[in-house]
Amino acid sequence: MTEAGTEPAGCRFLLVGLTGGIATGKSTVCAIFTGLGCVLIDADVLAREVVEPGQPAHRAIVEEFGLGVLQPDGALDRKKLGAIVFADPARRKRLEAITHPAIRERFSRRLAELVAQDFAGIVIFDAAVMIESGNYKNMDRLVVVVTDEATQIARLIARDGCTREDALARIRSQMPLSEKARLADHVIDNSGDRAATEDQVRRVHAALASELAQRRAR
Numbered sequence: 001m002t003e004a005g006t007e008p009a010g011c012r013f014l015l016v017g018l019t020g021g022i023a024t025g026k027s028t029v030c031a032i033f034t035g036l037g038c039v040l041i042d043a044d045v046l047a048r049e050v051v052e053p054g055q056p057a058h059r060a061i062v063e064e065f066g067l068g069v070l071q072p073d074g075a076l077d078r079k080k081l082g083a084i085v086f087a088d089p090a091r092r093k094r095l096e097a098i099t100h101p102a103i104r105e106r107f108s109r110r111l112a113e114l115v116a117q118d119f120a121g122i123v124i125f126d127a128a129v130m131i132e133s134g135n136y137k138n139m140d141r142l143v144v145v146v147t148d149e150a151t152q153i154a155r156l157i158a159r160d161g162c163t164r165e166d167a168l169a170r171i172r173s174q175m176p177l178s179e180k181a182r183l184a185d186h187v188i189d190n191s192g193d194r195a196a197t198e199d200q201v202r203r204v205h206a207a208l209a210s211e212l213a214q215r216r217a218r
Contacts, residue, residue, distance in 0.1 A: 012120040019130040020145030023155040025190040032201040043127035050102035057102040144184035147191040
């Protein structure tokens with residue numbers, strides 16, 4: 001889980017949260033948005049950066065979980081750490097207490113950089129658990145990427161080599177896409193081919209760009 005803070009004062013950009021579910025194709029949608037000139041901030045990338053060797057969060061994780069969560073080169077063994085925290089909610093909360101403040105700080109720093117650059121476009125913040133963490137409330141707008149369940153299952157099997165039962169269990173363990181979609185300002189259905197998805201993303205982008213232009217005109 002990751003979360004971040006609110007946008008800084010004086011910003012001229014539109015901060016758009018983007019989320020969805022497992023195997024809904026958020027990466028594809030993000031790639032299309034960036035091709036249209038949006039700046040992308042990926043919560044997963046921030047989460048990896050703050051736990052790199054030498055970072056304060058890395059040291060705190062080693063102190064909390066021991067040297068057994070490290071690879072030979074000193075980097076975190078994310079699979080080992082994941083196995084520990086997903087089996088024990090209390091330890092997962094401890095990990096989040098270490099990583100979330102660092103992620104928020106890095107996110108805020110990135111937004112401050114965009115303000116300093118006088119960026120006046122659209123910033124896409126891609127985060128898988130944005131709604132679950134409540135951080136979607138800090139976004140100017142929320143985009144949710146959805147697919148039908150059959151497509152999710154097929155993509156998971158193809159991507160991860162899991163069984164249909166495992167794929168279904170992973171999907172059902174998450175917040176239902178229908179619930180996420182109800183909170184969205186824009187929903188992108190990524191069940192079809194890339195051309196259909198790109199058409200939807202372009203329409204959403206045009207709506208967001210129009211909103212940003214109206215904001216500047218006030």
